[in-house]
Amino acid sequence: MRRFSIRWREAIILGSLMLLAGCQSSSSVTPHRDYVLEKSRQAQGADQRIRFLVIHYTAEDFHTALNTLTDEHVSAHYLIPAQPPIVNGQPVAWQLVPESMRAWHAGESGWRGRTNINDTSIGIELENKGFTQRLLERQFYPYPALQVALVTSLSRDIVRRYQIQPQDVVAHSDIAPQRKEDPGPLFPWQQLAEKGVGAWPQAWRVKAFLHGRDPQQSVPMAGLLDKLARYGYPVTQDMTPRQQRRVVAAFQMHFRQRDYRGNPDAESEAIADALLQQYPSAAN
Ligand SMILES: [Zn+2]
Structure with missing residues (x-):
């Protein structure tokens, strides 16, 4: 009888705590040492810290x-x-x-x-x-x-x-x-x-963007860098020609691995175009 009454009293205390917190269920209230956190309302304006x-x-x-x-x-x-x-x-x-x-x-x-x-x-x-x-x-x-x-x-x-x-x-x-x-x-x-990890250009798109050009045909560096910057690469206006080639080489090491000398060529440009089309730049 005595045990029963203690449990009854505990239930009343828990119930009033829930009322105090204005919550609907005890699972949204997290007790800490010196305070309690109420988590029944979760904001929509939030996203993953890891991108x-x-x-x-x-x-x-x-x-x-x-x-x-x-x-x-x-x-x-x-x-x-x-x-x-x-x-x-x-x-x-x-x-x-x-x-x-x-x-x-x-x-x-x-x-x-x-x-x-x-x-x-x-x-x-x-x-x-x-x-x-x-x-x-x-x-x-x-x-x-x-x-x-x-x-x-x-x-x-x-x-x-x-x-x-x-x-x-x-x-x-x-x-x-x-x-x-x-x-x-x-x-x-x-x-x-x-296997579902990372980006890769579709071959038919690259071919379409090549427009029948020789893959090794030279293209203007500025135009290619503009596309690489839109895709994500860190490109600045004050880069030396050597630094510009390094950005192109990094892109090629990822997406055109047989030739990563850093030459701005038609194939690299076509790959960049294909990637930009496949992965439209979502708000990030
Ligand atoms: Zn590293």
Whole structure:
């Protein structure tokens, strides 16, 4: 009888608390140590803080990269080994920073009019040696199939959770073309796009925009840069010709990987036109 009455009293107290908070159900009231939060009304004027997914290579072996990415200077949300170990039949990725926190992977950067991309992105580092300089040529290293499969599934989850637009899945070199080459021209962007991660131009559109021109035919740099800027690349009016070529090269490393010398040519322009048509620039 006594136990029953205590429960009854508790029910009355809870009921009056709910009345006090003006809520309809107890689940919208969250008690904290010194206060209570009422969450029954949620605003519509809000969106995801995370807008971009940035892909990198480490240019270091896994253990060196793990040390670098866990010291106090730089970090990334995820690190994927070249040969991911298998646990319970599944490949393993390392999470180094919770997604709710900012990781320090992008540095000075810009995309689609935004700067400091660390604030608004998730960063994934892939173990990859980067490149070896051979005379005038850089020889990049390929990404093993299991590593690609793992970055694809992880990215697909991230893109879905934050509703990241295809054109906002980017290379470090896209958002910092003056400083960075990673993840390089051997990263399989097309393969990822076919699995629903990131953008890729449709071949028939590129062909249509080429209008029968020789793909290598030169086009005015200013016109091409204008299109790349509209797509998202950080382009400024005061760039030197060398800096302009770096932006074009970054674009080519992503979307025209067999030739990324930075020449402004008809094929690059047609690819940019196709991308702009496929992914109309939504408010971001
Ligand atoms: Zn990077």
